[in-house]
Amino acid sequence: MTRRDHLERAVLECLWDHPDGLTAPEVVDLLAERQPALTTVHTVLDRLRAKDMVLRERDGRVYRHRAVRSREEMTAQAMLAVLQDSADHHLALSMFVRSVSSADAESLRKALGAGEKDRPTRRRPS
Structure with missing residues (x-):
């Protein structure tokens, strides 16, 4: 498994643990021990969205992301x-x-x- 796959899995784990969804900064906070950059988390969320694994919804001025499947x-x-x-x-x-x-x-x-x-x-x- 590549480093990118590990990060995608970690992001999905965060989303599964928070079914109401998370913003990218909230994901960064939850993955603090990995110290991912906000831009990296945005890229991972975009990739997961392109794979139809994550849904993105507008929540005020930010986007909230949720896992599509459990x-x-x-x-x-x-x-x-x-x-x-x-x-x-x-x-x-x-x-x-x-x-x-x-x-x-x-x-x-x-x-x-x-x-x-x-x-x-x-x-x-x-």
């Missing part, structure tokens, strides 16, 4: 992207399932069960 949605999207890179989806999923904790495996079972209820049933032709 942390969990972004995680799921990243997991799906990695799965798409696999030549053998079944093998990749099998290896993943064998490597998760028993608590995570139970969460997967519940999610799959809930997903089955939401899927339309196919009717066989008579």
